[in-house]
Amino acid sequence: MITVEQATAHLLDLVDPLSAEDVGLRHAAGRVLAQAVQARHDQPPFDASAMDGYAVSSAKPAPGDIFRVIGESAAGRPFSAPVTEGEAVRIFTGAIAPEGTKTVVIQEDVSRDGDRITLSGNLGSGSNIRPAAGDFAKGEAFAAPRRLGSRDIALLAAMGHGTLPVVRRPTVAILMTGDELRNPGEALDPGQITASNGYGLAAMLEAEGAEVRLLPLARDTVQSLAMALRLAGGADLVITIGGASVGDHDLVAQVAGDAGLDLAFHKVAMRPGKPLLAGRLGEQAFVGLPGNPVSAMVCGVIFILPMLRKMLGLAPDPVTRLMPLGAPLTANGPRQHYMRARVEAGACRAVTSQDSALLSRLASADCLIVRPPNDPSRETGFLQAVIDLPD
Numbered sequence: 306m307i308t309v310e311q312a313t314a315h316l317l318d319l320v321d322p323l324s325a326e327d328v329g330l331r332h333a334a335g336r337v338l339a340q341a342v343q344a345r346h347d348q349p350p351f352d353a354s355a356m357d358g359y360a361v362s363s364a365k366p367a368p369g370d371i372f373r374v375i376g377e378s379a380a381g382r383p384f385s386a387p388v389t390e391g392e393a394v395r396i397f398t399g400a401i402a403p404e405g406t407k408t409v410v411i412q413e414d415v416s417r418d419g420d421r422i423t424l425s426g427n428l429g430s431g432s433n434i435r436p437a438a439g440d441f442a443k444g445e446a447f448a449a450p451r452r453l454g455s456r457d458i459a460l461l462a463a464m465g466h467g468t469l470p471v472v473r474r475p476t477v478a479i480l481m482t483g484d485e486l487r488n489p490g491e492a493l494d495p496g497q498i499t500a501s502n503g504y505g506l507a508a509m510l511e512a513e514g515a516e517v518r519l520l521p522l523a524r525d526t527v528q529s530l531a532m533a534l535r536l537a538g539g540a541d542l543v544i545t546i547g548g549a550s551v552g553d554h555d556l557v558a559q560v561a562g563d564a565g566l567d568l569a570f571h572k573v574a575m576r577p578g579k580p581l582l583a584g585r586l587g588e589q590a591f592v593g594l595p596g597n598p599v600s601a602m603v604c605g606v607i608f609i610l611p612m613l614r615k616m617l618g619l620a621p622d623p624v625t626r627l628m629p630l631g632a633p634l635t636a637n638g639p640r641q642h643y644m645r646a647r648v649e650a651g652a653c654r655a656v657t658s659q660d661s662a663l664l665s666r667l668a669s670a671d672c673l674i675v676r677p678p679n680d681p682s683r684e685t686g687f688l689q690a691v692i693d694l695p696d
């Protein structure tokens with residue numbers, strides 16, 4: 306059996322960064338910017354008033370100063386003539402500070418009589434003018450690759466970008482297999498269970514930016530599986546769930562092999578997830594996940610999300626951080642163990658049962674404790690490596 310590190314290297318080898326496509330700014334949130342873009346203009350594009358008041362030529366206006374109001378500058382409606390000493394322009398927030406003005410005195414500090422204004426007692430100290438390019442200058446770069454959040458979208462809008470080059474979404478086909486499976490909502494006959502992990506995995510991968518096709522459930526027959534695999538045509542990544550182990554009805558390796566799978570590995574020294582297999586299927590990356598619901602979801606976090614991140618041009622590896630244990634752990638066996646755990650009061654605790662069939666425990670967890678093979682027992686307070694689970 307290979308190690309998790311070896312399996313990760315094989316899996317990342319199966320995928321390449323994807324090409325870029327242009328999308329409208331309104332559809333760019335959550336996508337990964339493919340190339341750096343530059344600001345198309347200065348922001349603000351001109352010296353702009355930050356307040357409603359009067360723009361004056363003096364850099365240090367004093368209480369009692371008197372000015373003659375010669376015009377008005379409103380947002381979008383500039384005052385175009387220069388302003389000289391002793392003159393003022395009525396101005397509003399967002400308007401151009403006219404040529405020759407150095408300060409905007411807020412209207413609360415002014416008394417006006419016809420076209421004369423007199424400055425009153427408590428003048429503030431600032432100029433109340435935002436200089437041109439004070440936020441960013443034309444040509445300033447916005448770096449890539451980067452997954453775009455709402456604040457990035459606001460900045461890129463301000464930089465003048467109506468469309469953006471983003472990495473194409475990875476396409477993923479998910480195929481759940483098993484004679485016992487029924488879709489959620491369907492009644493169960495004896496021996497049947499509800500298919501769950503494909504739904505969870507689809508949600509997980511979509512949240513990372515993939516376009517997921519959940520294929521119809523396949524039966525544990527060579528014909529059914531072979532037909533279902535053909536339905537996965539065109540996807541960048543084909544994922545099967547179930548039938549990966551060694552039982553008489555575990556046919557995934559055989560059927561994928563018949564379809565031309567160039568197997569990279571089968572079985573990984575990890576828990577859960579041991580029966581994992583993967584390889585190249587023509588142009589496609591192929592991963593066979595174990596059927597146990599928690600195993601498939603944990604393999605999604607440890608292996609499939611990194612593959613997607615590589616395709617998206619992002620750093621693939623899951624982020625590991627150290628956190629004190631809130632309860633001791635007994636010695637680990639020979640497989641790397643990803644224990645479902647919860648963080649409470651700054652410490653992590655493994656949940657009560659680590660059976661890979663228990664989705665309720667997985668849902669109650671918020672991180673995975675990562676234990677290397679043969680890790681000795683650990684006391685409360687030991688600084689333990691954990692990986693946060695995605696929502």
Ligand SMILES: Nc1nc2c(c(=O)[nH]1)N[C@H]1C(S)=C(S)[C@@H](COP(=O)(O)OP(=O)(O)OC[C@H]3O[C@@H](n4cnc5c(N)ncnc54)[C@H](O)[C@@H]3O)O[C@H]1N2
Pocket residue numbers: 481482483485486498499500501502503546547548549550551552555577578579580594595596597598600661
């Ligand atoms: N003799 C051995 N038996 C098993 C081994 C082994 O090494 N030797 N490995 C065990 C481990 S570890 C795992 S994990 C499972 C996984 O095997 P399969 O990938 O072949 O999974 P299935 O047998 O198809 O299913 C396992 C379990 O999960 C349920 N299941 C399957 N698909 C789904 C689904 N889409 N949604 C919800 N639940 C699903 C299925 O009904 C079974 O209960 O093999 C062990 N056996």
Ligand code: MOO
Pocket residue numbers: 575576577578579580595597600661
């Ligand atoms: O590896 Mo299995 O996924 O332990 O339950």
